[in-house]
Structure formats: structure tokens, C-alpha cells
Amino acid sequence: MARTRIYKNLNMKIEKKYYFYAGHRNKSAGEKCGRPHGHTYDVTCTFRFGTMKNGITMLFSDIDKLVEPIIKEYDHYFLLCEDDPLVEILELAGEEYKTVPFETSAENMAIWLFNRIKNEAGLPIIKIEFAETKSSKIIYEEE
Numbered sequence: 762m763a764r765t766r767i768y769k770n771l772n773m774k775i776e777k778k779y780y781f782y783a784g785h786r787n788k789s790a791g792e793k794c795g796r797p798h799g800h801t802y803d804v805t806c807t808f809r810f811g812t813m814k815n816g817i818t819m820l821f822s823d824i825d826k827l828v829e830p831i832i833k834e835y836d837h838y839f840l841l842c843e844d845d846p847l848v849e850i851l852e853l854a855g856e857e858y859k860t861v862p863f864e865t866s867a868e869n870m871a872i873w874l875f876n877r878i879k880n881e882a883g884l885p886i887i888k889i890e891f892a893e894t895k896s897s898k899i900i901y902e903e904e
């Protein structure tokens with residue numbers, strides 16, 4: 762039987778990429794973003810691990826099992842700030858949507874997802890990259 766090898770005090774990082782599709786609008790971000798529209802949101806998470814056992818910090822699939830339910834919760838939904846008047850209209854029309862307690866800017870979404878992955882999934886996330894378009898993304902790191 763192979764000897765167990767444990768490494769401690771490592772600075773090992775794992776980067777994982779996820780995505781989801783969603784509609785939204787952001788009334789506080791000008792005319793273009795104020796219109797209902799949608800994005801393919803690319804979410805890249807960086808995790809830092811200090812310990813490795815038998816060559817593994819954490820299985821990629823185990824990270825996915827914890828992160829994907831959080832990311833996919835918003836997949837193919839219309840995301841709205843809870844104060845948006847469209848909430849009432851979609852409610853009356855019987856349409857499905859998701860609300861969040863903030864304007865759905867990329868900055869707010871990045872911080873929201875970072876904190877959910879850290880606190881609900883309990884993963885050692887240190888950085889999130891949140892891309893709304895092919896050319897623009899937010900990079901949020903905890904200080």
C-alpha cells in the first residue's frame with residue numbers, strides 16, 4: 762500500500778470556470794443596460810488550498826458539486842433588483858424570475874456570488890472573475 766503523503770503550507774490554486782444564461786436590466790446603469798436584455802455570464806473562480814493529501818487538494822468534481830447549484834440557480838431566469846417595477850408586472854403575468862437585493866450590475870453580481878460560494882459552499886475562494894460580455898469582466902478579490 763502506498764504511503765500517505767501530506768503537504769502543508771502550500772499555496773496551491775485551482776481555477777474553475779462556470780457559466781449561466783440570464784436576462785436582466787439595470788436601471789441605474791444608463792439607457793442601454795436599463796433595457797431588458799440578456800447575457801451569457803462567464804464565472805471564473807480561483808480557490809486557494811494550503812494542504813494536499815496524496816497529490817490532491819480537492820477533487821475538481823467535488824468543487825463543482827458545491828458551486829454549480831449556486832451558479833445554476835440563476836440559469837435561464839430573468840434577474841431583477843427586488844425594487845424594480847417589472848417584478849410586479851412579471852408577477853401579474855405569471856412569469857418566472859429571480860430577485861436579488863441589489864441592482865444587477867456585474868460588480869454586484871460578482872460580490873454576491875463570491876460571498877455565496879465562500880459562505881454557503883464553504884470553499885476557499887480568493888478571486889472571482891465575472892464576465893458579462895466577451896470584452897468586459899469584473900475581477901473581485903478579497904483583500
Ligand SMILES: [Zn+2]
Pocket residue numbers: 785786794798799800893
Ligand atoms: Zn446587461
